[in-house]
Amino acid sequence: MFMNWKRVLLAGIISLSLVGTGYVGHDLLSTSNVSAESASANAPGHQKKALASQLDEIIKRGYIRVGMTGDYKPFTYLNPETNEYEGYDVDAAKELGKDLGVEVRFVETTWPDMMKDLQADKFDIAVGGVTRNTARQKTAYVSQGYVTFGKVPLIRAEDKDKYFTIEDINKPTVRVGVNPGGTNELFVRQYLSNANVTVVQNNLDIPHLVADGTYDVMITDTVEAMTYAKADQRLYAALTDKPFTKSEKGYMIPRGDFIYASYLEMWMDEMKLQGKFDDLYRKWIE
Known part of the structure; x- marks a missing residue:
């Protein structure tokens, strides 16, 4: 009887030790709420289901909608004779479409309406001499700069x-x-x-x-x-060597889309590295 009592005591000690170390065999302890699958899903670094991005939508539909005013030379100009857009950012937008493998469709907007048109999903990106500033960054995502001016x-x-x-x-x-x-x-x-x-x-x-x-x-x-x-x-x-202010031009997309914004920034980095922005500057500005 004494030996049986010692066996029970030894089994109890082993069970408590296993619980304390985080290992519990199913034959020692079973809990219906413990799930290896749920633990894995909540583990640090677990890749959650990717959110939908406007970038994927653009590629899927096969064209990108580019909003511009058409009234700001040399960045964007709607030529009345050809009814075609031309300018620095028109060429840049075509490069963007080529890189995405999609068609470029230009959408006319105005400076007073540009922000609300972007928010209303009338186009995917606003280009054409858009100035980078914190006021615009409050309601949209404005990219890195590509031309400095004042x-x-x-x-x-x-x-x-x-x-x-x-x-x-x-x-x-x-x-x-x-x-x-x-x-x-x-x-x-x-x-x-x-x-x-x-x-x-x-x-x-x-x-x-x-x-x-x-x-x-x-x-x-x-x-x-x-x-x-x-x-x-x-x-x-006048005063082009000493302008009243100093700013940069950038491209504007809806805010909150990390995937789309990351792609845009990478594309702009590549445009700079490959000298394509320099080519556009020589063509349209110098």
């Missing part, structure tokens, strides 16, 4: 010794033309509150209106100012 005055060549500072422009006697809804208007509203400002709906009209004397100044980006000054000898791109 705000400058586009003026008549005869006035090139007249406008050197914001104070020179910020006067009631100075007539400023600006397009609505973009960073040009934001700059004008913030720094040129005393100037005689007119909002011109079609951005393409403003340089010609400056050249013919309707307005004295167009506030725009260095790249656009140089493009128009090169095309029309009556115009002069």
